[in-house]
Amino acid sequence: MPVRAENLPVTAAAGDPSPPPDLVVTGRYDQGPGYRVHRPRGSASWLFTFTTGGHGLLRQGGARTRAGAGDLVVLAPGTAHRYAVAPGAERWRFWWAHCGARPSWTPWLAPYALADGLYAVPSAPAAPHERIAVAFARMLTDRGAARGPDPVVVADGFPARELALCALEEAVLLAVSGAGATPCGPRDDPRVRRAEELIAADPGAPHTVRSLAESVALSPSRFTHLFTLRTGRSPMRALREARLRHAARLLRGTDLTVERVAAASGFPSPHHFSRIFRERYGMPPGAYRAGERR
Incomplete structure (x- = not known):
């Protein structure tokens, strides 16, 4: 079934289809204990999460990471994954975006690869957390959905998709630069x-x-x-x-x-x-x- 704005679930749950990579789907969630998503066959698109409060637990294949405020965690498509409010945490507040990642992004994320397709960019004192959150928020406001407790928007077609990808690219660059990574660092070959x-x-x-x-x-x-x-x-x-x-x-x-x-x-x-x-x-x-x- 094609995934479009009209049939996307408000809150993802086990069994819900992931958005296809030709869309950019963005949202902001504030979830309590019990929230969890499991995709045994992985996602069709990349998933970017930026935690603003509480803690989440994300797993890709056999690897996992606990995300706290200021952490950017990225899951590549095609590998079984699950994510949830972390055990013992009262909340997990986070921005998220599903999309087809630009090829240039993977070298930026590579220093933070925990496994094939799981990237965890840690929070750092130098990281501009507010600017990262603003970049995610711009994907919502550009589509006219800035209000509500758990807003979700879909950018479909040009130029909406490109504007959303540009905002997400800014968020990724801000996160990796604040954590000390560079696009052409020592792992470049x-x-x-x-x-x-x-x-x-x-x-x-x-x-x-x-x-x-x-x-x-x-x-x-x-x-x-x-x-x-x-x-x-x-x-x-x-x-x-x-x-x-x-x-x-x-x-x-x-x-x-x-x-x-x-x-x-x-x-x-x-x-x-x-x-x-x-x-x-x-x-x-x-x-x-x-x-x-x-």
Whole structure:
């Protein structure tokens, strides 16, 4: 079922669908004990949370982190996750946003990766917490929903989506800069950048860990380690995300059949492509194309 503003739950709960990555869905929650969400198959989109009070407990795969005031915790799509008011906490007050993350954000978050797809940027005295909260709030006010105890808004289509992403990008940059990270810090590696460029230039090519490693003169194991260290995700996760973004662009901008979109995006079969695409975007490729052209 397509996830749009009219069928998003006011408060997420176990079993609720996550928003697809082509939307930016933002909200502010103030939850008490008992609030919890569990997505055994993960989310279709990235989830950004910024805690302003109380404590939350977030888990991604086998890793977990406790979030307190000033902490930014990010969950990448595709891995089982759960989050809740932390045990013993009276409240968890937090901003949140579901969206498709810009590729440039993962190197900024990489120094704070706890596992493949779980990033915890800690609060720091130098971090401009108020400015981060204002950046999240701007995503609400830009959509005319600044009031209410738990407001939720959806930015769908240009330019609303881009304005929301710009505000979220500011929040991410403020958080990592206050915590001491830089986009091109010691974990930056030109060989990893080259591999990312190869993936972005032609997502549909028959890339493998071995072929990407050979293109930058590294062994597969060393390449995988460096790539994951710098970007916070494995090479194959990055490749799959790039292929899904490419497929979505083809569905929006061309009249190619689903079968040809799958082949052009590097998926081994239309059936496999449709299954993966539906998991990520919440609908099959044909429905996604129809929805984009309404």
